[in-house]
Amino acid sequence: MAALKTTSAQMVAEARARIEEIETSDLIAMVDDPDVVIVDIRDVRERQRSGYIPGSFHAPRGMIEFWVDPDSPYFKDIFGQDKKFVFHCASGWRSAITTATLQDMGFDAAHLKEGFSTWEKQGGPVEYPEAKD
16 A cells, blocks of 8 residues: 555644644533533444533534535534534544634634543543433
8 A cells, every 4th residue: 555645643633733622621621611512523333332421412523514514404503603612532533633624614613632532531421322222
């Protein structure tokens, strides 16, 4: 296989250099703030397995650009609110690239620097979906 022109690690590093990164402890302190929307871009199976931040909004990574665009037929009203949006994934890689892409679109957002991986360890609340019979 030929070497890639840009690696995923380079993309993450370039994104992180130009976006707002929020530390886990700081987002834990904002979890009940009505002016903050925490957006979980992990796969639904990750949320089922690891749990999720209470009150977070789930937006699959593959749809996020369409969901934030008011001109898209897939636009979600939640993204039209005048609030602070903080995106997260498991480790902070996907959310860094997502946040940079959204900034390029003109959508103001931040991301959880270390992702969900440190959330529970640092005392963040976690909910789990109800088991289906």
